Amino acid sequence: TDTIGRVTAAGAFTFVADPTIDAPTAITAGPDGALWFVNSGDESIGRVTTAGAVSHFTDATFGALAQITTGSDGALWVTDTAPAAIHRVTTAGVVTTIRSPRIRQPTAIAAGPDGALWFTEPTPFSTIGRITP
Secondary structure (H helix, E strand, O other): OOEEEEEOOOOOEEEEEOOOOOOEEEEEEOOOOOEEEEEOOOOEEEEEOOOOOEEEEOOOOOOOEEEEEEOOOOOEEEEEEOOEEEEEEOOOOOEEEEOOOOOOOOOOEEEOOOOOEEEEEOOOOOEEEEEOO
16 A cells, blocks of 8 residues: 554554555664665655655665665665665665675575674575675
8 A cells, every 4th residue: 555554562553655655565663763664666765754754765776675674884774686786775865785796686684693784595596695784
């Protein structure tokens, strides 16, 4: 439904509906207190505050964005399956794209207890990768 939902501990649901939200697929708590998400409909990174204000960041290097997480460095880290890349996005929207022959199809990504980012590369690679901030 192109919305971002919120549920309280008591089970009450509210939804943020905004015309710029287009097929959100992954979400993470950002270092700035907002929620950041992958807007897969237009391959942008979305930001929504707890008050419901929505904004987006795009970059020419974005392809098929998959997952997002907050890194130990206070930036957002986003996997991109085509072209194979991992993007580092600051809360100001500055994008740094990391490409390597060792990054082939990154999908899920999580911040590890060692401060690094860990990502999966499913079939046919079946690998787990690690990248440091």
